[in-house]
Amino acid sequence: MLHVFLNSLFFLPTSFTLTYMWNYGSMLGIMLMSQIVTGFFLTFYYTAGDAFSSVQYVMFEVNLGWFVRVMHSNGASMFFLFIYLHIFKGLIYGSYRLNKVWMSGIVIYFILMGIAFTGYVLIWGQMSYWAAVVITSLMTSIPHLGKYLVWWIWGSFSVCSNTLKFFYSIHFILPWFLMVLVVTHLFFLHFTGSSSSLYCHGDYDKIHFFPGFWIKDSFDFLFYYMLIIFSLFFSFSLIDPMIFVESDTMASPAHVVPEWYFLFAFTILRSVPSKLFGVILMLGSIFVLLLMAIIPNYRSILDNILYFFVMVFVLSFFWLTWAGHYPTDYPFDLFNIFFTLLYFICVLLICLINFVSNLLFK
Numbered sequence: 001m002l003h004v005f006l007n008s009l010f011f012l013p014t015s016f017t018l019t020y021m022w023n024y025g026s027m028l029g030i031m032l033m034s035q036i037v038t039g040f041f042l043t044f045y046y047t048a049g050d051a052f053s054s055v056q057y058v059m060f061e062v063n064l065g066w067f068v069r070v071m072h073s074n075g076a077s078m079f080f081l082f083i084y085l086h087i088f089k090g091l092i093y094g095s096y097r098l099n100k101v102w103m104s105g106i107v108i109y110f111i112l113m114g115i116a117f118t119g120y121v122l123i124w125g126q127m128s129y130w131a132a133v134v135i136t137s138l139m140t141s142i143p144h145l146g147k148y149l150v151w152w153i154w155g156s157f158s159v160c161s162n163t164l165k166f167f168y169s170i171h172f173i174l175p176w177f178l179m180v181l182v183v184t185h186l187f188f189l190h191f192t193g194s195s196s197s198l199y200c201h202g203d204y205d206k207i208h209f210f211p212g213f214w215i216k217d218s219f220d221f222l223f224y225y226m227l228i229i230f231s232l233f234f235s236f237s238l239i240d241p242m243i244f245v246e247s248d249t250m251a252s253p254a255h256v257v258p259e260w261y262f263l264f265a266f267t268i269l270r271s272v273p274s275k276l277f278g279v280i281l282m283l284g285s286i287f288v289l290l291l292m293a294i295i296p297n298y299r300s301i302l303d304n305i306l307y308f309f310v311m312v313f314v315l316s317f318f319w320l321t322w323a324g325h326y327p328t329d330y331p332f333d334l335f336n337i338f339f340t341l342l343y344f345i346c347v348l349l350i351c352l353i354n355f356v357s358n359l360l361f362k
Contacts, residue, residue: 013206014213015196021093022194024086027220031079032182034224036175038072039119043172048165051124052246070235071228076116077238078227080261083109084317087289091310091350094303095195096292100188103293108181110286111174113262118171120259124164127240129247130256132167133159138269141276158249255327263324264317268343270328271336281340288347295354305353313346 045062047054058065087109089095096102121132136153140146155162193206236244238260242253258266269282316339323339326332 012190012209013193014209015194015198016207016212017197018194018213018216019197020216020219021085021089023217023220024082024089026217027082027223028079028086029182030220030224031075031082032175032178035072035075035079036179038068038075039172039175041068042072046122046168048122048168049161051122051161051164055123067231070231074227074231074235074238076119077259077261078223079112080116083112084261088310088314090195091292091313092307093195093197094306096289097354098188098192098195099293101185101192103290104181104185104188106286106289108178108185111178111181113265113286115171115174115178116259116261118167118174121167122164122171123243124247125243126245126247127242127253127256129159129249130252131258132163133252134256136163138275138279141279257325260321260324263322264320267320267324267336268340271333271340281344285343288344291347291351292354295351295358306350309346309349309353312342313350316340316342316346 045058058069121128136150139150153166155166240257265282265285268285269278272278319339323332323336
């Protein structure tokens with residue numbers, strides 16, 4: 001056991017070309033621990049039967065409860081910020097060629113979205129309540145079984161306190177499962193070695209992980225300190241104001257908007273009129289990234305060509321995120337369809353280029 005520990009944290013062979021872009025993974029580890037710890041303390045005072053009032057109790061009556069809550073809510077935003085940076089870095093430097101590492105990472109990303117959504121609903125404000133109604137109702141698009149699956153999740157024939165208990169259980173249990181997936185992700189990473197700015201995985205550029213990369217990764221605490229400062233001075237700047245209004249089952253908001261880190265998927269969902277096709281595209285926006293790991297290509301990478309399509313992919317992601325704040329009126333409806341197609345086309349072109357590159361240089 002000691003041998004495994006030393007080989008993982010001290011003597012791990014690591015490319016000396018790793019820049020600070022490779023800090024994103026270690027920063028995600030810090031954020032995962034932060035979210036688990038702050039969430040654990042919040043569960044002491046949270047009551048699913050009287051959710052909105054218990055959140056207010058934490059904010060106004062519990063010593064430093066307000067600080068733990070704003071750290072947890074803003075920590076989710078920082079978590080997703082570094083998730084997206086981590087994915088974009090992987091696309092730029094071809095990390096998807098480490099197929100087991102990439103696939104496990106995408107599964108982690110999907111599970112994390114489920115955790116974040118269930119946590120958002122727990123506030124039981126006006127926006128989070130109707131977000132739960134909208135998202136769970138999407139399951140009715142599943143032929144034959146859809147409505148029964150929705151009723152099972154709701155625990156009734158509408159979103160109610162039973163639904164909240166279901167989401168609370170999921171939000172509490174999934175992070176522990178996520179930790180197992182993260183350990184699996186790190187196991188695959190240490191088994192294959194990470195990618196590098198040289199686009200290679202050879203042993204000729206390796207040095208020990210300690211002490212150089214310990215020092216480099218220590219800069220992550222600077223970003224965590226920035227999160228603390230942001231949480232203190234801009235506590236609710238990333239939160240929709242309707243979240244402070246207690247849920248009203250009789251009056252829905254004019255425009256239901258999820259948190260910013262879900263907006264790209266929300267825009268893809270709304271880009272087509274068909275509910276079933278929209279759900280398929282929304283889920284496909286995550287799992288389409290798995291296609292990149294199917295094509296084995298360790299020999300070469302056409303970095304300049306791929307870099308162009310990765311940047312177009314990132315541009316389409318930012319557009320879809322920005323457009324999610326607005327109703328799907330003209331001209332947003334046309335642009336949303338265009339950038340949705342561009343999102344998927346870029347992924348398919350990256351896969352095609354890697355396939356052709358593998359044939360040419362094998």
